Amino acid sequence: MTWTVVTAAVLVIIAILGGALYRQRRLNQNLRSQLEAAAANLEKLQQACSRLAPAGVVQRLIADDVQPGTGPKAERKVATALFVDLVGFTAMSERLEPAVLARVLDGYYQRMSDAIDEHRGQVGSFVGDGIVAYFGATQPNPWQCDDAVRAALAMRAAIDEYNGELDREGLPRLSIGIGIDRGPGLAGLMGSRDRKEYAFIGRSVNIAARVQALTRIHQVDILVTETVRDDLDPGFVLVPMPAEPIKGLTKPVMTYAVRRRSTGREPAVG
Amino acid sequence: MASALDHVAWEACLLDPRRDRVLESYARRKMGMPVPSIRYFTSVPWLARALIDLHPEYGLLMHLDQHTADVLTLVVSQENSCRFCYAAQRALLWAQGMSEARIQRVEQNLSRADLVPRTVAAIAFGRSQSRVGPAGAQEALQALRRAGFSDDEMKEIAFTVATTDFLNRAFSIPAIPSRPLEQMPEQMHMRLLRPLINRVLQRHRFRGRATPLERLPSYPYVRLVKAYAGSPIAPALGQTIEEMWASSHLTRRCKLLMLAVVARGLGCQVCAFEVSEALQREGLHEPTLTQVLTHLDAPDLDVLERLLVRFARDTIWFEPAALQRRTRGLRDYLSGPQLLEAIGVASLANGLCRLGAMVMGHS
Numbered sequence: 001m002t003w004t005v006v007t008a009a010v011l012v013i014i015a016i017l018g019g020a021l022y023r024q025r026r027l028n029q030n031l032r033s034q035l036e037a038a039a040a041n042l043e044k045l046q047q048a049c050s051r052l053a054p055a056g057v058v059q060r061l062i063a064d065d066v067q068p069g070t071g072p073k074a075e076r077k078v079a080t081a082l083f084v085d086l087v088g089f090t091a092m093s094e095r096l097e098p099a100v101l102a103r104v105l106d107g108y109y110q111r112m113s114d115a116i117d118e119h120r121g122q123v124g125s126f127v128g129d130g131i132v133a134y135f136g137a138t139q140p141n142p143w144q145c146d147d148a149v150r151a152a153l154a155m156r157a158a159i160d161e162y163n164g165e166l167d168r169e170g171l172p173r174l175s176i177g178i179g180i181d182r183g184p185g186l187a188g189l190m191g192s193r194d195r196k197e198y199a200f201i202g203r204s205v206n207i208a209a210r211v212q213a214l215t216r217i218h219q220v221d222i223l224v225t226e227t228v229r230d231d232l233d234p235g236f237v238l239v240p241m242p243a244e245p246i247k248g249l250t251k252p253v254m255t256y257a258v259r260r261r262s263t264g265r266e267p268a269v270g
Numbered sequence: 271m272a273s274a275l276d277h278v279a280w281e282a283c284l285l286d287p288r289r290d291r292v293l294e295s296y297a298r299r300k301m302g303m304p305v306p307s308i309r310y311f312t313s314v315p316w317l318a319r320a321l322i323d324l325h326p327e328y329g330l331l332m333h334l335d336q337h338t339a340d341v342l343t344l345v346v347s348q349e350n351s352c353r354f355c356y357a358a359q360r361a362l363l364w365a366q367g368m369s370e371a372r373i374q375r376v377e378q379n380l381s382r383a384d385l386v387p388r389t390v391a392a393i394a395f396g397r398s399q400s401r402v403g404p405a406g407a408q409e410a411l412q413a414l415r416r417a418g419f420s421d422d423e424m425k426e427i428a429f430t431v432a433t434t435d436f437l438n439r440a441f442s443i444p445a446i447p448s449r450p451l452e453q454m455p456e457q458m459h460m461r462l463l464r465p466l467i468n469r470v471l472q473r474h475r476f477r478g479r480a481t482p483l484e485r486l487p488s489y490p491y492v493r494l495v496k497a498y499a500g501s502p503i504a505p506a507l508g509q510t511i512e513e514m515w516a517s518s519h520l521t522r523r524c525k526l527l528m529l530a531v532v533a534r535g536l537g538c539q540v541c542a543f544e545v546s547e548a549l550q551r552e553g554l555h556e557p558t559l560t561q562v563l564t565h566l567d568a569p570d571l572d573v574l575e576r577l578l579v580r581f582a583r584d585t586i587w588f589e590p591a592a593l594q595r596r597t598r599g600l601r602d603y604l605s606g607p608q609l610l611e612a613i614g615v616a617s618l619a620n621g622l623c624r625l626g627a628m629v630m631g632h633s
Contacts, residue, residue: 032371117592120587139587140402140403140405140535140536140537141535142534142535142537142563142564143535143564143565143566143583146565146566231564232565233564233565233566233567234565235565235567
């Protein structure tokens, strides 16, 4: 009798334990699937973020475990700023249907961004039809001036190729103006508490934008300042332009039009 | 097993595997089990041996605890987005008996603030060295010192980080396939063999013993090797550097130019000085060197040198897939062994330069 009771009790205990174990395993499975779903969401969010900021910057923010409302400290750096703008955009925007205009602009932004990425620059922001890019702002880059000018030449080639496509579709051709300057500034995540973006802030960014405007006066597409010229590979063919006053600077600014790279000795790789 | 680097784009492998019984058995003897990835590196034996000999898990660390070394390898591989090394480290932790859940907890903990200060400082050091390089070296060293690490431990931390930087590049640039390692824990036969693998690994992962330094390499980085005198790291490092110089797929001048470019890109004055001295001994005039370092080009360079100084620069900061695509373009100009040697030299240059700034700066 006693043995029967004991056996029954043991069986009951085993059944209870088995039940608890089963429930715990289901709970664990449930939690694991929730964790995996959260990880997948995070991954999607990261991919979405990479469309809004340079991928390197997104990676860095994640690695630094940056909390909302805070950011990594801004650092003083010497970087090269490149400003590219569409020439005659306003007139074109009035002639084209909004959907067609948006498609043409997307193609332009993509090609310009690819040229910047390819030459180790970071797209800072899109300003209307203009793009601000930095070289040497996120990571040390002693070759930043050469990179920026190579990117500008790649942009010129990309626009030529894009114009071929636009011609075939009967759409107006695009032309660009590019200004490049180098100087010290503050690099980091900046903005209000609710909205921040990675930026490089310094006089060189303003000068690059204003030098870009001079491309209309000098009838050229790529202009660099004297500071950039001094650091540039002598293989680039430059043509000096007459000094012009620009807003914010007391003295007229000497600029140089970039024709091409002369040597042609480099094998094309990548 | 889902890993933090599953999303990292990874091109098809650039190299063809080639069997070499001598190197394969060398790897098996040192690591205790077959190392299939070594077949991709057999056409450049010094590189294949370096991947084994400089691995910090096998008899090189005397002072640093194994857990910190494991965490550092994981962190640096994550920083460099090296799917192969990250998968290898995860597979190692799994083989040692860690469950998937525990490995994921280790990964999650890497970014949490409730770790012990020593681990936090070591992780911060690994990240800073991979991300900033020599520019942040002194600040990172001070943080290690404040966390209570001894000088010997700090040197071993620097070595673990630098050698992981080297290994990450050596496996990332040619896009060595990572799937076999990533899938390992899901394979039934590997699960059954896990206890055996763990025992074999335990036998082969041993603490380093004091080792006299018998011979110094004849080229730059002698000071770096000397800084590790007495540690088994010194002969391993010395032999790798010596064999790298002796290998003839690329000229010494070409290798030195690649080292110089990496030193310049990382802003390491110590390395730049040693390398430029060696280049002058090779007959390269100072104006040419200055032009190469300032513009990655000079009229005196031959086609191969011109390509490889640019390639060396690309290996300093990189995204794997983009670098793998660029490197694929080099195959039209270089033979297989030349390409692999270039990958090895650039990878080693990145490791040595980061190590040089740390150790020579502080010793």
